[in-house]
Amino acid sequence: MTVQEITDSFEEIAPLAYAEDFDNVGLLVGDPLMEVSGVLVTLDTLETTVEEAITKRCNLIISFHPIIFSGLKNMTGKSYVERVVMRAIKNDIAIFAIHTAFDNSPQGVNKGMCDALQLQDREILLPKKNVIKKLTTYVPKNEVLGVRDALFAAGAGNIGNYDHCSFSTKGHGSFKGNELSNPTVGEKGIIQVEKEVQLNMTYEAHREKLILKALFRAHSYEEVAYETITLENENQTMGMGMTGFLQEPIDEMAFLRLVQKAFNAQGVRHSALREEPINKIAVLGGSGSFAINAAIKAGADALITADLKYHQFYQAEGKILLVDVGHYESEQFTKNLLTDFLKEKFSSFAVILSDEDTNPIKYL
Template sequence: MYAKGQAVIALMEELAPKSYAVAEDKIGLQIGTLQKEIRKVLVALDVTDEVVEEAIREDANLIIAHHAVIFRPLPHIQTDTPAGRLYEKLIKHDIAVYISHTNLDVADGGINDMMAEAIGLTVTEPLDEVHTDKLKKLVVFVPKEAAERVREAMFSAGAGGIGNYSHCSFNIDGTGTFLPGEGTDPYIGSKGRLEEVSEVRIETILPQSVERKVVQAMLKAHPYEEVAYDLYSLDLKTRTFGLGRAGRLPKPVTLQELCEKVKEAFEVPMLRVVGDPDKVIRKAAVLGGSGARYVRHAQFAGADVLVTGDIDYHTAHDALAAGMAIIDPGHNVEKIMKQGVASYLERKLAERKWATAVAASQINTEPFRFV
């Protein structure tokens, strides 16, 4: 059985929640509908005419891309323009387009983590905070014999974490009362009779980002027909998510040696470098896409070099004067997300035994050629 579009995107948003995106980023469904079965997903960096032709050949009816296919408001769609022809082709072939941009940059396991892992960074931290997950407290009342099952369901869905501790909860024994009315099918007791049941009040905390998942898991594991539970917002914060990553290299290397590593890791034939090739690099920062605005963030994080794209002339001079090295392998290194996201979706769909296939686009959308 094929997964519906909404189900595929629910998996995608488990990896990269939309709430992680920076303000006014162009993310989400941009073309088509998710109210259909998805035969195949094509994961792409950009949505170009060549990528759409690839989707048609592959019989893919959903493209998940990093860069928006509609970036500015459209005054019209004229099908005799390049953009208009692209939209027309997508619609005619019933191919939906969903965009995961800065939320995928920010997410755990997203583009910046993929880049950091590719060059061997460890113990990474964000360069620029974008989103802080708030905490909530969930309180639920459960018959004693089902308490362990309900707790485990909530923990497995992401509740109960405090720092490096997991499975955290507080439990109080008490007595629950209820009177089943007409049309009920009570797990315990009989219609029209007041019941008193030994119950456990379970309290646990959860990040707001997994609230829906935890509540659904709790309701599924709970034996009662109608579940009594409360959710409280807390004036506490948990993990912070952000753009870029800074981390330590396994061992010190020269800037020249790191350049060779970057070329190999991101499959680029050449790159631009700011700094002394013999400079010793112990800590590095990475940021997918255009990172000129984040040179100072990298310096503040203690990085010796920033690996990012689209560095301009004046930013390069400023970095050089400040003693900060830069490696610019281009914006297109974000292509690392194609295989990373495809592998993630393939695994998640297989776990649910859906027949929807996933492929990473093989089209090179690098607009520059080196001559």
């Protein structure tokens, strides 16, 4: 298997197209055509991580966080980022990062947090916008079923828990080919009126290339008429954070002890206690202060996240219990999820979970 073949598999659970604009995901170091001897999965790629990959004969590192986040103007080894990249290149080790593409995935970091607390009835906290598109095309009446089924097979027409969704309208299409045309029906230079069906389907943005390829392959016309637009609808199955319910309500102190144990946190910071039972939980791995209002609006009794600043705890305003478990602690489950996915997907090479504790924060 090549690096490209393995990293492309993540499109099934965390398409890179859905990473945040500020992020730097994908293949950061290495040759995409290189044959893979072993994969090391980690939360962060540090110098010790590269050494571990060398020792364990892994030439592909799958990292949650990107080692290269902003531009590198030179490569002299003056920073740990440069030293990691230089060491990886010298030893023919590729580095791939998935970060916020996995944050937005229902199979990603927030799933891991919900699993740790055994939350039920899960929903996306902040559904992602501008990732649902709509295709409109015009098909000869006698071809519509074939074209429709080809589009379904490519992933069009999937909406939440439903698939094979479409809408069609009968009508008449007209066209006239010029001297260079080769029309499937009619003759060049003569206006042709054909019974056609307007076919409409929505689809997830990352599937567009495959869907259009299927359209052109299944459609008989030399020049296929189609339109694509981006919808404002939110994708309820993808986005930042999740909500879920505990198996039964518990008091706040019992909840905080549960969280500390579930996340193996050295310390848990929290806002003022409300003296209310905890039942509905919102989670968001990493820096999640931007989700406080959304968690309150969703009716969550508590929000578990990380990197909350002093004044942000005031935003609880007695409406929610804010819990900061630490950045590493909130995202620690991602490498296990990625490892499990790769082991199930591929069996021809070793997939190894890194032994390195890459948490840069230490406690007394």
